[in-house]
Amino acid sequence: FVYCSVTELKDCRGDRLAYSVSPEQEFFYINGNKVDIVSFCDSLVFHHAIGCFLHSGVEEWRGLGRKYCGLELDKETILQRAGRKNGRELEMNEDALRKLDEKIHQRNDNPDHRPWLSPKTLAMAVPGMFLLCCIILCPCFRSRRKESEQAALANDSSSKHSVSMEVLSSSNKIPPSPLRVPPSPLYSTPSPRFSRVGSVHLNMSQVIKATNNFSRSQQIGEGGFGSVYRAQLPGGQVVAIKRARREQRENLRSEFSSEVELLAKIEHRNLVRLLGYVDKGNEYIIITEYVPNGTLREHLDGQRGKILDFNQRLEICIDVAHALTYLHLYAEKQIIHRDVKSSNILLTESYRAKVTDFGFARVGPNEDDQTHISTKVKGTAGYLDPEYLKTYQLTPKSDVYSFGVLLVEVLTGRRPVEMKRAPKERITIRWAFQKFTEGDLAAIADPLMEEVISAEIVVKMFELAFQCAAPTRADRPDMKEVGKKLWGIRMDYLRSVNKA
Numbered sequence: 001f002v003y004c005s006v007t008e009l010k011d012c013r014g015d016r017l018a019y020s021v022s023p024e025q026e027f028f029y030i031n032g033n034k035v036d037i038v039s040f041c042d043s044l045v046f047h048h049a050i051g052c053f054l055h056s057g058v059e060e061w062r063g064l065g066r067k068y069c070g071l072e073l074d075k076e077t078i079l080q081r082a083g084r085k086n087g088r089e090l091e092m093n094e095d096a097l098r099k100l101d102e103k104i105h106q107r108n109d110n111p112d113h114r115p116w117l118s119p120k121t122l123a124m125a126v127p128g129m130f131l132l133c134c135i136i137l138c139p140c141f142r143s144r145r146k147e148s149e150q151a152a153l154a155n156d157s158s159s160k161h162s163v164s165m166e167v168l169s170s171s172n173k174i175p176p177s178p179l180r181v182p183p184s185p186l187y188s189t190p191s192p193r194f195s196r197v198g199s200v201h202l203n204m205s206q207v208i209k210a211t212n213n214f215s216r217s218q219q220i221g222e223g224g225f226g227s228v229y230r231a232q233l234p235g236g237q238v239v240a241i242k243r244a245r246r247e248q249r250e251n252l253r254s255e256f257s258s259e260v261e262l263l264a265k266i267e268h269r270n271l272v273r274l275l276g277y278v279d280k281g282n283e284y285i286i287i288t289e290y291v292p293n294g295t296l297r298e299h300l301d302g303q304r305g306k307i308l309d310f311n312q313r314l315e316i317c318i319d320v321a322h323a324l325t326y327l328h329l330y331a332e333k334q335i336i337h338r339d340v341k342s343s344n345i346l347l348t349e350s351y352r353a354k355v356t357d358f359g360f361a362r363v364g365p366n367e368d369d370q371t372h373i374s375t376k377v378k379g380t381a382g383y384l385d386p387e388y389l390k391t392y393q394l395t396p397k398s399d400v401y402s403f404g405v406l407l408v409e410v411l412t413g414r415r416p417v418e419m420k421r422a423p424k425e426r427i428t429i430r431w432a433f434q435k436f437t438e439g440d441l442a443a444i445a446d447p448l449m450e451e452v453i454s455a456e457i458v459v460k461m462f463e464l465a466f467q468c469a470a471p472t473r474a475d476r477p478d479m480k481e482v483g484k485k486l487w488g489i490r491m492d493y494l495r496s497v498n499k500a
């Protein structure tokens with residue numbers, strides 16, 4: 001299934017997306033510049049979400065979106081837009097979009113850029129919100145999301161976008177910078193050599209036995225890397241066994257090395273622990289601790305029974321903030337996760353969070369005077385830092401951006417990109433920010449959350465989310481600061497609950 005053509009997608013603002021794929025090569029372009037697949041898909045998701053039209057080859061574009069970006073382009077929207085491409089409706093869309101864009105996105109190339117939440121914006125927005133929400137949001141949280149909407153959300157594929165990562169070279173092995181806290185004996189690992197990794201040492205036949213020959217009944221999940229199985233070892237220990245997908249094993253070699261090498265170096269209660277691995281012949285298998293209570297995304301979708309209450313959501317966010325702070329600041333080498341998203345957050349029975357999936361993770365800058373590393377863009381559409389997308393410069397602030405998107409996701413219950421929504425609502429963070437500035441908190445809080453929460457608390461959470469997801473990395477706080485702020489919000493929340 002190969003495209004051998006060049007096609008263009010005109011967007012409402014004049015960008016042109018194009019691709020050219022032959023059996024040997026595939027190229028992706030934005031405005032004539034060759035870009036990598038992640039930038040291309042991110043752009044495609046965005047342009048489609050805002051209701052742009054296809055210049056030609058609707059079916060080709062749909063196939064492309066599905067194959068490379070895990071994106072189901074909505075045929076009806078495309079055709080409708082295509083039919084009206086010179087019409088007034090599109091001009092109005094462009095205009096509205098431009099205004100919204102100017103309002104919420106300070107441009108990266110503007111030296112006078114300010115964070116989305118400047119004190120002035122807040123000064124205007126917060127009193128409005130208090131008036132509108134009458135201090136408490138009692139009725140706001142009570143409406144239930146319709147079942148059909150749930151089904152549509154479940155079908156949304158925005159979170160599936162995996163691209164393999166380059167091998168972590170030995171040049172990435174760095175001494176800890178003087179600014180970084182020296183690793184405690186608890187965190188240090190005795191040897192980076194794979195053969196000594198972890199506490200579980202299984203050979204392939206033991207893995208086959210433990211998984212009942214990779215039986216479907218033991219399969220608990222499927223991701224870009226492959227399938228994940230629950231297995232009980234002879235001593236009774238329950239583990240997760242991740243097996244690379246057959247057809248992708250060669251491509252995934254680098255992702256596998258990356259995940260094993262990085263997981264081997266970390267130990268934190270909010271990070272999934274590596275127990276062992278198998279790298280034999282054509283098999284790549286990672287054995288990690290088993291985390292029994294599903295992913296955060298499944299809980300937000302209501303697929304796991306009881307809906308997460310506000311306090312649980314807050315604690316999960318604090319756990320993730322701690323995990324990222326550890327990776328950025330306290331691990332032996334700075335690690336940038338690069339794929340922070342709700343489906344990579346696993347929950348324990350007591351709803352504590354553990355961050356997983358280090359397939360895209362990278363060691364941070366290795367020189368004291370280096371602020372970033374330049375690298376191909378990897379990650380998941382919707383969570384990707386726009387500055388990293390534009391400059392290819394990776395810093396821990398890219399994880400902070402993704403964390404901001406995650407906070408909005410946790411508060412609204414919506415995925416970062418929801419293609420089945422009206423065009424204005426498809427990019428969740430833009431829609432949420434628009435509603436936030438209008439003071440309409442009731443519209444953005446997750447309707448599945450049924451509690452009464454003080455508007456002040458909700459405002460603080462959204463403020464923090466938008467600060468984390470500021471377009472420019474200099475405007476984003478670091479993860480340690482984010483963790484502290486979340487703690488403060490939790491204290492306020494507990495006080496407000498005790499008072500009530």
Ligand SMILES: Nc1ncnc2c1ncn2[C@@H]1O[C@H](COP(=O)(O)OP(=O)(O)OP(=O)(O)O)[C@@H](O)[C@H]1O
Nearest residue numbers: 162220221222223224225226228240289290291357
């Ligand atoms: N340690 C674990 N304990 C319990 N369930 C797990 C564990 N690891 C993964 N899973 C389940 O398997 C699913 C897929 O796992 P994972 O996301 O790690 O695979 P992946 O191929 O790396 O995915 P991605 O497409 O995000 O790269 C998860 O969504 C989760 O449901």
